[in-house]
Amino acid sequence: MKIAIVHYHLQPGGVTRVIENTLQAWEENGQTVEAVALSGRPYPGDQLTNTQVVDGLDYATPSEAINPQILANRLLEAAKSGLGKRPDIWHIHNHSLGKNPSLTEAVAILAESGESMLLHPHDFAEDGRPGNYRSLQEVYPRAYPTGKNIHYTALNQRDRGFLNRMLDGSLSPVHLLANAVPPSPTFSKSEEGKSNKELPENLFLYPVRAVRRKNLGELALLATAHPDFYFANSLGPTNPLFTPQFEEWKSFAQSLQLSVTYGLAETTHASFPEMVSHAQSILSVSVAEGFGLGFLEPWTFGKGLCGRNLPEITSDFSQLGVSLDNLYNFLPVPLDCIPSIQGLKETIGQALRKFYQSYNQSLPEDACHQAYYSMLQDQAIDFGRLDEPNQQAIIRTLSTSHDLQKTIRNHCGLAVLDNGMIDENCQAVAKQFSLASYADRIISIYQSLLNQGSTSNCEFANGQILLDQYLSPARLNLLRTS
Structure with missing residues (x-):
């Protein structure tokens, strides 16, 4: 089975890590998959051994983007160069995100030519990214190709439901493909970790970088209601547009003498593993996530999770044995x-x-x-x-x-959870979200694509149906507006 994996770039980050995990999973499972990763920039890592740079695939505005037919030709030639022949399946990440409208149209061209493809959106231009959406204006009617040899994946049941409504009546199925959660390093539970004088006692750690959707104000609210606990997020913002709001929360918390620190890592020499070991519990109060790694990873640290639930993201996890009943939805x-x-x-x-x-x-x-x-x-x-x-x-x-x-x-209901629940959830994550389990799921999806046999005519779904679902006024969150 020969697979051409496509993404704008292979810089360190979420999608690149997913691609690296995918190839690692195939290797560990002994699956006979030959893959080439195509990107618009040279790969700086060493885990992917077969990569090709495709000029014009990187991020580009509509005015910068190259001719889509040229990009489609280059993708095909690069795939043949890396695989020795035409790929059996194109596995394309975030083709409709609006980071390069030429990729969106190039995918449409490849789809019309009968190529088998798995379209793998991690994020959506329709979901709070209006600038991205506008960049797709000319190609949007062709953003979502359909046919029996064109399948989609979704990270969670919410996105799967939205895609299914858009694709209703088409021949393209939508598969649920949650990301893998690789094993975490062992975090020390020794007394040495607990005695770190730089870190506050009774710490509930929110291990995230400060961005607006992480809902930092809820840390201050929880600190006000729980004077015996200490709350902190780990990192400050990298986006300069959010820095003034971040500094405002710091000043606000200080003015009320709240037991909360924003950007704990910037106030201590303690490493991230030391902060996790020292914490009584991991906390999440985010109001928007894609895959929802923050609801799974804490258990692999040997820590409990408290705080806010996002049922439209986590309903999958509960069905797979990860209990989140102690979290609040509202x-x-x-x-x-x-x-x-x-x-x-x-x-x-x-x-x-x-x-x-x-x-x-x-x-x-x-x-x-x-x-x-x-x-x-x-x-x-x-x-x-x-x-x-x-x-x-x-x-x-x-x-x-x-x-x-x-x-x-x-x-x-913030509390330190008992070890039994932590161990059970850790085991469920290890079983259901392991690299091996991920490898099996993705190979099964590929096989279902190959089993389609002859191709069907390519048609295009109405993206307005997808946009209307994400834009619904009932979904408005004032922390996700600008």
Whole structure:
């Protein structure tokens, strides 16, 4: 079986790691797969032994992008060069993300020529990336080719459901293909790790870099309600646009003398393994994820996980034996903690108008109503869907109300989990998300593609159906607007 794997680049990062894990899994499982990885930049690593650089495949704006037919020809020639013949399957990552419209159209050209392909979106231009979406304007009607020899994969059930609705009536199936979770290094549980004087006691560690969707305000809320615990995220932002907000949260926490540190790694000489070993528990309060590694990896560290759940991402995990019942789906705050309900509704309206305009879409008449009421539950509003000014106002109110603090504590259920649950979840992750399991799943998908036999006519799905699902006002989160 000869596979041409395609991505814009092979720089260190999420998709590159997925590709490296894939080839490692095949090798460890002894599967007879010959693969070449095609990218727009030279591969800086040493794990992939067969790579080809394809000029014009790297990130490009519409004005910079090369002729798609030329790119399609170059991809085919590079694949033949790396494999000795035409590939049996093209495995293409993020073709419709909007990072290079020529790749999107080149994929359409290859699809029309009868090539068998597995389209593997990790992220979507339709999901809060309006600039990417606009870059696809000319090629968007051909962004999602379909046919019995064109299959799709999704990282989670949410994306799979959205893709299935778009592809309904087509011959293209959508497979669920969660990423592998390679074994983690052993984290010391020795007393030496616990006695690190640089690190706070009773630490609940949120091991993420600071970006807006990580919902840093919820750390301050939890710290206000749990004075006996200490909360910290690990890293500051690399995006300069988020730095002012990050610094604002640091100043805000200091002004209320909260037991929280933003960017803990920047205040200590302790290594990441030392921080994990020292922590009482790992915490997650993110409001948006793709695969959801943060819900699986902590168990492999030998640590429990507390905090916010994302059911549309994690429902797959629960079905595979990873119990997340201790997490909360919704963090209710009484509506009277909001300084101005009318002001909040105006903020929601402004965000929706800006968001829909950025996608060149018409705003539904009842969009504001849908968005506001989707945030409510029993006359309370979900803290994690509010913008930073409203979050800070709520925390100030919480800081003076012991009754409200107790309510928050009871709802969140933050606790150090027993070793039995940690061990069971660790074993489930090791079994269901191992490299070996991943290798088996992906080979099964490839085989289903090859079993299709003769190709069918290529048609194109209506991407508007996918966009409408991601744009739904009921999905609005004010931490995911600009």
